[in-house]
Amino acid sequence: MSPTVGGCAFAHDPDLPAGEEPGIWLPEVSPGTLILEPAPSGFTTTADIDLGVLGEIVDDRSDADGREVAINDGSGELHVRLPSDDATRRPAVLLPVDAVFDIRLDVASRFVRRLRGTPVKLLPTALRLTWLQRMRLIQLLHTFDVREAGGGPREVADLVLASKQAALPSVEWKDSAARRKAVRLIRDSVALVERNYLKLLSGR
Template sequence: MRPSKLSSHVDGGCGVAHDPASPVGPEPAIWLPEASPTTLILESAPTGFKIVDSINRDAFGHSLLEVSDADGRELVIADGSGELHVRLRDAQAARRPAVLVPLDGVGELRAEVALHFARRLAGQRSGLLPAALRLTSFQKRRLIQLLHAFDVHDLGGGPRDVAAKVLASDHAKRRSVEWKDSHARRKANRLIHDSIALVERGYLKLLRGL
């Protein structure tokens, strides 16, 4: 259910990276700007600045989603380098765009994302995301493996189950003595440990390019 008012990302005593006022579905996740440097915060530029370009959505590529709430409007745009989230905090932000770059430990990444954004506005071809925020093929395979391991563990499976179902290792069928000293057992235990850490807020490091 959608809350009657916007919830804080720290309500309830723990941080929530996904906007709690945003319904869950097959659409792209709406990440809170403070959790993800891929979410650009746009405000109306102060008076006195001559703004050359307004927001032209056609310049960015495929638009996946547009959501409006009490804090403004968010666009999710995609190209071959990933998804860019643009948070427009007021109605004038699209006409007189100015990017807010908080210096929060990932300020350089935020500034780099903003630079890619400015190049797109100027009609230059540039990937939406810097390399640090793009998942490599290896990282994608590893994350799929970790999520598979977490599902097996969450359903009550142990290291043998993870070795059999995730690693496809025949060591899972060996006798206890052989299994205890096997490489597959050690790897399965690491997968379980790392998968739990990933699900319990470890994914935030991925959002922040860490």
């Protein structure tokens, strides 16, 4: 998409369905994004890292801030941010001391161990979604789509929960379990889309 259309460039092609391309997240909010910097002079480092040995490279793109590579090894996607090519020739891991430092340290440790041939997952458990979490997120996003299309609790109960209670008369519907669950889903779906997805990125 041209930067002149709408005034900005898109990180994700808006003509493609969501999920066909890996998401690109700011390293400030995602401890699953490893930042590689060129090591200071005087350090002897591992030379010429081949990121392809870590897993399948599912995305590799560059922008004004450098290059980002997404690697999938079965545990999820590790994103490696490189400000320059020197970062692979003389690599050093940047570890900001922030609220998710422990997770960043775990990710960095796993990265180095994998480079040395240890068969360890790239992402720690805190950053891996379970099957139940995935199903819950799909349900919430479906709920949000129904709400954005003008639907309310009854439509959510019908289309998302597939509940027969969605067809109840108004008096019975008002006190039904399906209505209460649908209302909670709508509330949680709005919170997820507005800001709560950031908790997923930080392993919370």
